Structures are given as structure tokens and as C-alpha cells.
Amino acid sequence: MLKVAIVGASGYTGVELLRILHAHPEVAVTVVTSEQNAGRPISDVFPTLRNRCDITLENVEPVSIAERVDVVFTALPHKAAMEVVPTFLKMGKDVVDLSADYRLRDAEVYGRWYEKHMNPELLAKAVYGIPELRRAKICEASLIANPGCYPTSVILGLAPLLKGKMIDPKSIIVDSASGVTGAGRGAKVDNLYCEVNEGFKAYGVGGVHRHIPEIEQELSLLAGNDITISFTPHLVPMDRGILSTIYSMPLGKVKASELVTLYQEFYDGEPFVRVLPEGRVPSTANVRGSNFCDIGVVVDERTGRIIVISAIDNLVKGASGQAVQNMNLMCGLPETLGLDILPVFP
Amino acid sequence: MLKVAIVGASGYTGVELLRILHAHPEVAVTVVTSEQNAGRPISDVFPTLRNRCDITLENVEPVSIAERVDVVFTALPHKAAMEVVPTFLKMGKDVVDLSADYRLRDAEVYGRWYEKHMNPELLAKAVYGIPELRRAKICEASLIANPGCYPTSVILGLAPLLKGKMIDPKSIIVDSASGVTGAGRGAKVDNLYCEVNEGFKAYGVGGVHRHIPEIEQELSLLAGNDITISFTPHLVPMDRGILSTIYSMPLGKVKASELVTLYQEFYDGEPFVRVLPEGRVPSTANVRGSNFCDIGVVVDERTGRIIVISAIDNLVKGASGQAVQNMNLMCGLPETLGLDILPVFP
């Protein structure tokens, strides 16, 4: 039985970790932290947990936490994560960090998009945790940089095309849309029910969203050369889900049926990636609450473009579910343990 | 490993049974039926199931089905259920019927609210499956009448008060609200997204909703005398959840704290009923996707009235979850097997 701490448990990825880990047969969550709510039972903050997980929220004291657990999930904002992760590592703990702090290999790039990195020496040590592409390294890692939600949907959506060198790398346009949990649980007017409900909008337009360097880093590794994309995120009035509609131009003529086969072979045996049959496209509704990434591939015969559409639950495969998948690998457990849950529909 | 059939699998309670049973370690769903979709893989109708449950939908042929399974869930409209249930029973199968067909003990009452009953002799044999109140009988039953969604919320909400003879039985007013899955999956203009969204309304006002006789039957049994209630259902623009706000007048003076204690003792040890601490009231959001029934008890000092509020997920504790709970009991399995899943939040 692994003892686990969730550092930063009062946000949406925190409570989602608790939901998933509650069903995990080899994990006991023994520490949960929240600066704002320290001293209260977590079931007071999230009444969904009542009678099942009523442990008390603590302040973040890394040394004390590390003494009591085997694995630490840090579900903190960027910067807050890199303030505590080094201590956990020094004390020999395995860490899955859900923030952006260890996702970029290059501290200079991190500095440009975020701020000066506090422990750049750890970047080489961290493994970007997308199991479908980097399973072996994850198994040996002690620090997992758990991917962002948009990046997960885009990287899984493009990996077969880029690995196969099938598309013009300059032609990639990613148009994504996310449910509102992606905006976090902070008290902001912009995220009030009545501000978001019954509206659809883009944000971070023009190449300024912080997930861009992360996406480009991974796509470039897949392609073997530098890739720059256009990326536009949108906000959908729903709780969960990310759908990425990804446009690219093939280098030669392609058929949808061949591409579907390419994708099916690429992801053959993957427990959480479902490549849809030709003619089908995914919906976030079909992955809600699950660790699945559904992918559909279409060719626009009129323009020649390939359109890949991928759907995930941003809180599961886009955050807490993938984090548990990484933990399983890192700790030598079966990869799907605790994660073989079906989507909730409706 | 129990082999299970879901007869009527293309509705919302059908797919919810599949979601729950997928996580049940002692069950294999081997037969699913749908008149409209026979011949198609069920994952074609519900893409949430893809790669996890791809069996083919069949027509309803009771004898053939009975030969292949141990337990049958009938998730059919009323009348359609009583056309097939007798065959399953005759062939020695355990049946959990999610329709209204076996919920009323009195065929005459059934005839008044629905239509002429086709096999009234089975009514005495059927056990109304609310485990918190009738566990022993359920364990011995072969036909479970799985309770309606509204009735579950109301019966659990009032049981302690009625058993304790604490309220004037004429004073009961039940004001309930349900998410839209309660209206089923039929193609009707009234249930289109744009007809339902951004609106709140009552329906079946004035004592005409078909769940009334079922509620009154069970409340009368609890109280030991005939009970007539006022019941008004409402439709909420959300997928899942029922909240019942239940008003009654106590026979003597009561305190909220005493009532909360009464409820906590009444439901002590129950795995799926959570009595909230004094001052807290439930939300459907806190039980979404789970088999919980959350109950809060308040006293209005100004009018003396007791207000009990209960919340369930209509598809889980109000239908498919309770059905599995009943199956567990009926089949000698641990009551919570496959059901210890936390609510999905948000």
C-alpha cells in the first residue's frame, strides 16, 4: 500500500486525484494540504468526499510531509511547485508534479513564458509524463512533469503524423476548446457562472498561451525538427473536457482510411487511447470522467488538409488521471490500476 | 462470476448499469438488448463504452436470454417489463426490474395509475428494493421492484420521522426537482436542449404524478397508517440529480439537533446514506455519479415546520446504482461491491 500526499488538494485537480485514488487498490492518501483551508477536514471543502475521505487539510510543510508518505502529487500553481519539489526529491520521494514547473527542458524558455526558474538543474531529471510516448523513462523516473491539458490532447493527436513525417510542420493549426474547470477554482468575476454560461469565446489569441512552448517542445521531439504552431484556445460553457481540432497539410496525397490505420497501429495496445473508425469524430461527452483520449482522423478532399480531432477530460487524462497513470508506472504497478473507469454519460 | 443481462440497454438507466457493472468484480454483462438498435454493437449507440464493452445488442427474446445468464436487469418502460419478467422468473432467474410494474402491492392501484396489470400474482412476490428499509427481504427475493427516483429520495428522507411517529401525517408536502435524464431518452420536442436549457418549471402539478402511489404506499407502511401527500416535481436544466425539499409539521416541539441525531442513529452504518451535520443541506452536485443519498434536516423556528432535504443521483441511487445494490444483496455478494465510487465533482 503506497502512502500518498496531495499537496494543493483544494483545487479541481486535487479533488479529482482524491476521487480517482479512492478507487485505487494500492494507494492510501494520508496527507492533503491547503494553505487556505488548513485545519478543516477536506470533506468540509468538498462534501462529495464525506464519510469516505475526511482527513484534515494541513499547511504545506515539505519535510514533515515527506516523512509520512511514499509518493507526492503536487497540484499547485506554477512557482509554488518548484518551491517544494526539491525537498521531496531530496528526501527520496517520488513526485508527480501537475504544475508547469518541470515540463520545459530549457530553463531559458521557462523564464520567457513564466519567470526565472528556481531549480533549473532538476529539468534534466524530470520526465515529461506522457506514457504513450515515454513509458520506459517514466518507469525509471522519480520526478514526473505531468503534461498540461491542452498539450496532452494535441501531442497525442499529432504524434503518429509527426513520427511518420507525413505533414508539413509549418502548416499546423490547433483550435482547441476547454471546459471551465480548466480555469481553476480561484474567485474571479470572469469565471462566475453568469459570465461563462451561454457564451463561447476565444482567449489567449495570437500565440500567447503558456501551453504553446510545451506543445512545441514535444512536437519538435517527435518530428525531429523545430515546430511552431498556431494555437487558439476557447472556453466552452461546460465543466469538463477538451476538444482539439488540428489542421495540417500532408506532404503527399493521403486517404482517411490509411491514416486511421496508421493511428490504430501507432496506438495499438494502448489502454487509454481510442482511435475511432473512419467517419467518426470524438466528443468530450464520450470521455467525461475517464482517462480516455479519443481520436478521429478526417481528410478534407477539397483542400487536401488533414483534420485530426482529439478529446479528453481535462481533469483526468489532462491532469489527475494521467498523473495516476504516471504514478503507477513509476511505482511498478499495473498501468491501468484504479483507472479502468468508464466515462459518465450523460 | 455472475452472468448478467440488461434488457433495455439503450436508455440512460441501461448505459448507467453498464458503467457501474464494468467496475463490478463479480459481474460479466453478457447480454444487452434494444429493439431499435438490435444488431449494432452497444458501443456504437454509446461511444463511452468503446473498447470496453462492444457486445452486440439483441432483440428481447426472454427464453434465449434466460438460458445464458444468471441475473436479469429489466430497464424497460412500464408494461414492457411485465411482458417479459414472468418468463425470466419461471426459468429461475433473479430479476431486478427498474420499471414501475412491480412496485405497487395492489393491482387495483396499479390499474388506476397505469393500466391493467398482466401478472398481478407476482406483486406479492416482488420486494420493493430499498435496502436501507428492507434488507432481509431483498436477500431472499428473486424479483426486486427497484424503486422510482423521486420515491427513493422521499422515502429515505421521511423514514426516520415516520417510524418515530414524530409528524402529522397530513402535513407532508414534497417539492422535488429532477435533472433531465429523468425524462428518458425518447425523441420529443419537449426534451430538446433548447426547450429545457435556461428554464425551470413544474410538471405533473396537482397530485397526478405516477410516483405518488409508490411514495404513499411506502410512507404508509413506515407510519403504520394511510398517508396522503402533496407532491410537485420540477425540471432542472442539468443532466443528473434529484433534490426533494420535504415539509412537515411535528407533533410536538422539536430541535434540529435532536432530529439530526435521530437521523444519524436511524442510518447508522448505512454505507450510502449520509446524514449531514446540523446546519448543512445537501446539493445534487455532491452526489453526482455516486450511490449516495445525502440528507439534511432543518427546523423553521418561526413556523415550527420540519424541512428535510434529500439529494440523490437519479440514475444511480435513484435507478441503476440501487439496482446493483439490490442485486448484490439478492446474490449474496457484499452490498457495496462495485458501488464504492465517489461523486464526480465538478
Add this chain to the structure above:
Amino acid sequence: MLKVAIVGASGYTGVELLRILHAHPEVAVTVVTSEQNAGRPISDVFPTLRNRCDITLENVEPVSIAERVDVVFTALPHKAAMEVVPTFLKMGKDVVDLSADYRLRDAEVYGRWYEKHMNPELLAKAVYGIPELRRAKICEASLIANPGCYPTSVILGLAPLLKGKMIDPKSIIVDSASGVTGAGRGAKVDNLYCEVNEGFKAYGVGGVHRHIPEIEQELSLLAGNDITISFTPHLVPMDRGILSTIYSMPLGKVKASELVTLYQEFYDGEPFVRVLPEGRVPSTANVRGSNFCDIGVVVDERTGRIIVISAIDNLVKGASGQAVQNMNLMCGLPETLGLDILPVFP
């Protein structure tokens, strides 16, 4: 052309006043205030207004404002209103106050439910502005206490029964539900999209909601004796709308058809109250964006209870629309001017 100020224009009732008054042929909004956003064009805060109303938000300086306008709408929180209203009145301006500060006739009651009143001498001068019941007084008033949203729905719903002395005054139970605009535009976690969406809950249960004294005051005036009610508000995941389901016991035997006639006669000629035909009940979806109050009356033959259901748009008939209706009367304009807009559906 009336010159109008909206004091407190950055909340939902403020922007709704601007929407309505934009279509009002006899009004020019010349002053808008917001402490938080002073100096910015209001169309910056509410982009809906761009190119139609781009005036700059000011700080609240009552004397300066009063010098420039004829009528003042105060759309402020309680307390903030009574800090500025006396100045407007002293300078001879007509005031429609949308806060709770002048709704209660008795300063002691105000003190019990809110806080110590700062200018109790104005309470006798203020007219509770529900035009259907108090049109003549409104025409002569210079200070209108614009009714609360829940109270509007309940008072209009019960007036015919109470005036006609047809019900037991002790039997009244009001079960109401509101869209989320009712919770205001403050940045609170509780009102975030993901906290509210896909959930239904009661709040202020047990006779503690501040609209109770206001409702009881007006019901008591209608009935001619003191009335105490049970009132339970609920929160619905939608932007706009209040539905009140009101239970009461008739003093003698009544028929639904007679009650519908009673209501139709009572509200005969009223431009904004629509009494539905027998057998119909209202939905908030049918009044959204309009100044209508729809009322349906049902009798539960089994229990004898009368069930009245009333629906309004909380921001229109429940706030800004009624405020304009009051302004029209107070200023000698046709009552429906600027308000003859149909509901938006869907």
C-alpha cells in the same frame, strides 16, 4: 426626455437597466457610477453596450449627480443605498431604489434582519413599488422601494387568494428557485461556473432568508392580518428566472376553474401579469428577458391544497423592469413605455 442616473451600474441589475432604458423613448441615461470601475467606459465593463452606450463610469458623488439628472436608480447593495438616497431626495430627485433599504415599513424589523437603519424617517415616505397592487401611491411617490425578486413572485402569486380571504394564513409554504444572477456579480468561489453548474440545492433554509420580512409585510397587508410563511429558496443552474411554487390550504372547498377565474379578474387589464388557462403552469423560460409575471393555479384534489406557481425574470419583473415600470408611473409616463418587449426564446 428624462435624464437618468444609474448609481451602481456594474452589477447585473445595472446592466439590465441600461438594456431596458436603451429602448425607452423618453429616457436618456446620462450618469452611471461604479466605485470599482470609475474612469472606464461602461462598455468596457459590459461589451454588450459597445457603440450604443459608451459613457464613463463615475464615482458616487450624490450632489454632483443630482445636479445633472431628473431620476436616480440606486442599484446598490443594502446599506450603500441608504447612504446616498437622502441626498437625492433632498435635492428633489425622484428615486427608485433597488436595494432592500426602504422596503420594510418598520425600522425595527429592518434592524433585526439587516442592521440599524440610517434614515428611518424615510420609511414612511417610501412606497413599496408593486404597481399591480399600489399604482396610485406609486404615481405620487418620490421614493420607490423596488421589491425584491422572490417577493415579487410570491406577492403577485398570492394576492388574489389573500385579498379574497380564501386560504388559511398559517398554511402558506413557498418553495422558490432562482437563477444565478440572483446571487450578484461578486467574485466568490460559491458562484463560480463549476460550483453552480449541474447542481441544484436549497440555501437559507429554515426561515432565515432576508426576503421573508418583506414578503410577510406585504402578504399581511393584503390579508388584513399577520402572516408567517415557510420560505425555502433554491439555486438553479441557469442565468435568469424565479419560479415560486406556493402551497396553501383553502378555507372552503375550491375548484381550479373558479380560482383561475378569480385570478383572471383580479389581474384583468394588467399589462404584465398573465394568468394561464386552467391546466397550464408557467416556466421561467417563457418570461426570460421580459417584464411578465406568469401565474398558474392548480388544486390538488387528493389533499385539497391550492398550488399557485408564478414565474418571473428576476432581473426584469424582479428588479430592473419593475423599476422602470415604477419610474414610468412616478414620472407620469405610460406604464408600459420601453417595457413592451417579448421574452427571448430560446
Add this chain to the structure above:
Amino acid sequence: MLKVAIVGASGYTGVELLRILHAHPEVAVTVVTSEQNAGRPISDVFPTLRNRCDITLENVEPVSIAERVDVVFTALPHKAAMEVVPTFLKMGKDVVDLSADYRLRDAEVYGRWYEKHMNPELLAKAVYGIPELRRAKICEASLIANPGCYPTSVILGLAPLLKGKMIDPKSIIVDSASGVTGAGRGAKVDNLYCEVNEGFKAYGVGGVHRHIPEIEQELSLLAGNDITISFTPHLVPMDRGILSTIYSMPLGKVKASELVTLYQEFYDGEPFVRVLPEGRVPSTANVRGSNFCDIGVVVDERTGRIIVISAIDNLVKGASGQAVQNMNLMCGLPETLGLDILPVFP
């Protein structure tokens, strides 16, 4: 006072026409038709209209209708429109057709995307009614082909760039999203509340949506050469609104500020197009219920791409509002009459 018929009044564009025309000072709607609901008052089908528009729905008898009105709006499905429009024209009536039947200039193209055209001789006579681009012709027309919802958002979004020959015509990718009213009011499982709610998906992927030929026809006219686009529509869980995110590659280097100026000059004086200041992008929430088209222009400095985002209410500027705008022009009335209504927010 113009007498107006709405042929096909029981759909969402029909009721929206009634809402808008109710506030139009020069129009009286005297005929409404619905095959399914003939004989019922329209306020029975749409209770929003009660007490304001209670006229009886008729069957579609073109001659009889033409005898009684001056202008006809045909809000019918494609094909049904071309069955009746010729009669109205023959009898000298002005027609605004909201279907697709007269939008394409080329009957062969119509035949390819829809079916064989029944009166191709009328195509040359019909004017594609986008007033910002074709005002003079609309004023002289007797048959207006009212543009589709997606096309309106795309054509207005791209017109300045194409007229100015500023972009590579092969580079255009349009990623759009629509509220559910766009799917119509037919009783289909796919459009049930629980099927649509809490999900986001693409549909008609790969260049197969029927609005494509219409968009390309108009873009080609603007550009002066043939244009082929990639177009992917998505479905958003909300009632109203279309947002189009439009990607293109400029022929030379451009700055956002220059493009904003270009757009502002292009649409200078237009009452219903609002070009947002640099740095702002539109939301459908800011045009809901109004005839506005909001446009934001951004340049992605990293890839060089131009991103234009346009937002409309699909039922207003995308259908019924634009239809009234066209009627005003065609009938010699002020273009904005009845249409100067602000968006409803929230």
C-alpha cells in the same frame, strides 16, 4: 403599416421573427403558418407570445396568404421554400427567404449540395442579403436569399481582408462553433438536452457542411477569384451564438493595429458591425439576442498568421434579425427599425 406573413412559424427562426417584429413600429404580423400546428393559436406553441400575439396558425396556402399581406418571410426547410416562393413572387409580394433555396447563384452547385432546384430561373433574381456588402441591390430586390448563420459570420469576418487582397486565398481555415438552436426544433435524439449538454464536438468534418458553397461563393465574389476553404463546425452546449475563428496567411507582413484600422474603416458607419479595439476578441455572450456582429483581429507574431474572430447570434444576425434588416431595406424603411435592441446579458 406593412402586413407580414411568417410561413413556417413554429421553428426557432419563426418565433424569433415574431419577437423582433413585435417591437417593429411599421409591421403587423397578420399570418403565421405551421403544418403541424395549424388551427392552434401560436401562443399555445410558444407561450412567450401569450397576450401579445395570439393569432391562429394556418396551413400553407400561398395564394390565400399572398392576398392578405405585403411581405412574406419563408422560414421553412430547404425545398419546402422553393415550393411556395414562386407563387408569392408571382402575386407581387416581397419575399425574404430564410432557407438555403435561393442563396446559390448556380443551380448546378445547388443540385450538388442539396437536390435538383425547382425554379432555377429565380436564382438570378434573388439577392444574397448581406446588407453590409450589397445594400443597394437589396433595396431594389423582391426576393432576398437570407444568408446562413455560419456564412454571415465568416463573410463579414473576411470581407475586408479579401477586398483588400491581403491574404493568400488558399490559406483560409474556418473553425466555427454554434449554439444548439442552429440544429433546429425537430424531435431528434441527437438534440436532446442530455445528449448535447456538457459536451463539445465537431460535426460535418472534412468539407461536407452545406454552408460551404455559400461561403465560398461570396468569398470568391469579394476576392475576385475562386476560393476554397476548410470549414469545421462545432456544437456548443448553449442556446444561441456562433463564433468563427478564421485563420489565414497574409501576403505581406501585417500588424494587428493596421488590420484593426482597416476593419474599422471598412465597416465605418455600419450600425450592426462592431470592430473591437486591438487586443480585444469577441464572445457570443456579448451579442446574444441582438443583431450585432462583433469582430476582433489578431496577428500571431510567431507564425505570421492573421486570426479573425467574429461573433453573432445565429438566430438574429444569423437569421431573423438580418431578415428584418433586409425587409427594412427592401421596403424603404430605415435599416435599423425594430432592430436597435441591446444584447441580453447575462
